[in-house]
Amino acid sequence: MQNKVGSNESSGEEKVLGVNWSPFLIRFLTKVLLILFLPHLLFWIPYWIQLIVGDLGWILNNSTTLPSVILNVLYGIFDVIFLLWTTTLFDYKFNRWPFKVESDQITFERIRIPLGGGHFLEGDIAKSPSTPDKNAPVLIVCHGLGGQRSDFYAIGIPAAFQGFAVLFYDSRGHGETTYGKKWDTAYIIRDLSRVIDYIETRAIEKGDLNPGKIVAWGASMGGGIVLNEGYLDHRIDFIIALCTWADFKMTATRPLHNFTEELVKAGYEFMGVNLNPSDLQNRMVSPTLYSFHRKKGWFGHPVWWEVDNEYRVVLAHCKDDQVIQYENFEINKKMLGLPPRNYIAFEKGNHAFAGVETALIGKMMLWFWERGY
Amino acid sequence: MDLMILFQVISLIIIGISGFFIAWIIMMKYRKKYHRWGRVLTDNVEISEINIQVSNELEIKAYYYLSRDFTYKPPMPGVLLLPYHVKKYPYFEHYACHFAFQGYPTLYIEMHQKGSRQITRDEWISIFPTLKKTLQDQVAVDGNRIGLVGFGLGGMVALQGAALDQGNEIKAICAGAIPVLPEETIQALSSSNRVTLVHSVDDKVCPFGNFESNRDALKLPVDHYLTYHFGGHMLIAQEPTTAAFFSIKLKNALKPAYRILKDKTREYHAQIKEGLQDAK
Numbered sequence A: 001m002q003n004k005v006g007s008n009e010s011s012g013e014e015k016v017l018g019v020n021w022s023p024f025l026i027r028f029l030t031k032v033l034l035i036l037f038l039p040h041l042l043f044w045i046p047y048w049i050q051l052i053v054g055d056l057g058w059i060l061n062n063s064t065t066l067p068s069v070i071l072n073v074l075y076g077i078f079d080v081i082f083l084l085w086t087t088t089l090f091d092y093k094f095n096r097w098p099f100k101v102e103s104d105q106i107t108f109e110r111i112r113i114p115l116g117g118g119h120f121l122e123g124d125i126a127k128s129p130s131t132p133d134k135n136a137p138v139l140i141v142c143h144g145l146g147g148q149r150s151d152f153y154a155i156g157i158p159a160a161f162q163g164f165a166v167l168f169y170d171s172r173g174h175g176e177t178t179y180g181k182k183w184d185t186a187y188i189i190r191d192l193s194r195v196i197d198y199i200e201t202r203a204i205e206k207g208d209l210n211p212g213k214i215v216a217w218g219a220s221m222g223g224g225i226v227l228n229e230g231y232l233d234h235r236i237d238f239i240i241a242l243c244t245w246a247d248f249k250m251t252a253t254r255p256l257h258n259f260t261e262e263l264v265k266a267g268y269e270f271m272g273v274n275l276n277p278s279d280l281q282n283r284m285v286s287p288t289l290y291s292f293h294r295k296k297g298w299f300g301h302p303v304w305w306e307v308d309n310e311y312r313v314v315l316a317h318c319k320d321d322q323v324i325q326y327e328n329f330e331i332n333k334k335m336l337g338l339p340p341r342n343y344i345a346f347e348k349g350n351h352a353f354a355g356v357e358t359a360l361i362g363k364m365m366l367w368f369w370e371r372g373y
Numbered sequence B: 001m002d003l004m005i006l007f008q009v010i011s012l013i014i015i016g017i018s019g020f021f022i023a024w025i026i027m028m029k030y031r032k033k034y035h036r037w038g039r040v041l042t043d044n045v046e047i048s049e050i051n052i053q054v055s056n057e058l059e060i061k062a063y064y065y066l067s068r069d070f071t072y073k074p075p076m077p078g079v080l081l082l083p084y085h086v087k088k089y090p091y092f093e094h095y096a097c098h099f100a101f102q103g104y105p106t107l108y109i110e111m112h113q114k115g116s117r118q119i120t121r122d123e124w125i126s127i128f129p130t131l132k133k134t135l136q137d138q139v140a141v142d143g144n145r146i147g148l149v150g151f152g153l154g155g156m157v158a159l160q161g162a163a164l165d166q167g168n169e170i171k172a173i174c175a176g177a178i179p180v181l182p183e184e185t186i187q188a189l190s191s192s193n194r195v196t197l198v199h200s201v202d203d204k205v206c207p208f209g210n211f212e213s214n215r216d217a218l219k220l221p222v223d224h225y226l227t228y229h230f231g232g233h234m235l236i237a238q239e240p241t242t243a244a245f246f247s248i249k250l251k252n253a254l255k256p257a258y259r260i261l262k263d264k265t266r267e268y269h270a271q272i273k274e275g276l277q278d279a280k
Helices: A023-042 A045-053 A066-094 A149-160 A185-190 A192-205 A221-232 A248-252 A259-271 A279-285 A327-336 A357-370 B004-034 B093-101 B121-136 B153-164 B183-189 B208-218 B239-254 B264-279
Strands: A002-007 A014-018 A107-116 A119-127 A136-142 A165-169 A209-219 A238-242 A294-296 A302-304 A313-318 A343-346 B045-053 B059-067 B076-082 B106-109 B141-151 B170-176 B195-200 B225-228
Touching (some): A023 A259, A107 A165, A107 A192, A119 A192, A136 A149, A136 A221, A165 A192, A185 A221, A209 A221, A238 A357, A248 A279, A357 B093, B059 B093, B121 B141, B141 B239, B153 B183, B195 B208, B195 B239
Parallel strands (some): B076 B141, B141 B170
Antiparallel strands (some): A002 A014, A107 A119
């Protein structure tokens, strides 16, 4: 089922939302609805039994319905609290920033990255006083599935003080980009090349960006973007991939262990993402099957290539990640043959690196410095 | 059978579970804002505890951080971390790991004091040379290149301690959310190009005017300070940016020797291209 929910005034595109009604989602919703509403029905059972067999003492203030009504009201309050708890839990685990990173010393320039056909990705470029006016190295920041470019301001902006022009953009179907759909994962991945095209064009026109010094950074789906398209596109100098998948299907179809994991999966399916892709679909988005040890050929297709992975790829992951399990990190690390200085793993932090962001940024800056930035 | 007992039991269970969830929600909201940090659990860093005996009655606890990715041969510049005194160890471990990951042996001083014996600011300043020496004495540390990072009281101690310091080993002093500095500290550090400050406009403990006064008195150039619109005294949500800003200043001042990687594939293909051109 797909619902049209709005239109992009600039491109005339209609934004589309959809729900992937998978057996999992139906099971999950049934479970939640049972938790929320079944007790409301059960509270009337004593009243009904009493109607049939006679007085059982289910009475309050001379009313036989009042006890059931009170229980329904109490449980209704519990329902509200439960829903509030669910959203708070999600916010607590995956959204760590109560304030934006705003400073007079950080400037944001709104940009629109052309995709062709009159469609654009919305974005902005953040600069600090340390960012040179001409030929600034560029850090591209790719957000996660269902997210938006502002999700990683707190992580990306520190690089502006390192001298980078930090380019944040909303993938198709995300944030302010109204073109495309959230579940266009394969296209979302390929769009990174359009972002690099934009940097190259702007470098010629304005001269403020250095197309020879582009670093791609991504977390979760953003990590998938940089490990697939970023890895293949050798206009990118090196890539930083956080908490991302090695094999999409393996991750999406794994057995789930708790309510949070189920909630995350249900959330993605509510966005319309297909979490049970075919082998061919999986091959288009899984770096272990698509991009590793390859580069883009003449027609943009991956061809085998000798790639210096020690220079090109750095990884980070938390062992308690409930969205993309840690096993993915191990596979990526092993397949790329990365030495220990190219990755970092934290015992705790979940999918958002909660509580270890500062430490992670420290490591990230070392990776820049070791590569001459 | 009196079903009203059942009614009471069910009501209590619902109220109890609701209360439990409400408490959980409050805890999450509180922790998100006021208990944001804690242990940074990773194999990449080695932590050891050091007890610094200042006098017969006074012992300061410190924690020494080394990255496992570095050999420290030759020794690397050291960082002395003096965090806010309002939270106890390991609340600010994330800062210690930030600098340790960059190869700086980092000494995290526990500024939080338990019990009735509270160390005053003047005492901290008198203790400062001992803290600095403890860091310099570590095998992995190049004692001639020391950086200071401090917040709140720790920031004041770092700046005042550095101002009184006779040596020239302290190459950079980075401080966040500090009150107005005394005149003698200003005189000692003004125009030295060693000081970097960070402050939030909505700081209610040390109002923003404190920062403006320090910035002007110290004659800080524009790239030596950073101000945020939000974050308060604890620089909430600005921690990674603050640490990164400080580490850039530390790198410029301490000049650590990092290995520089080259993309071997690119170099190889560039050589081939060059060879082909020569052949032509």
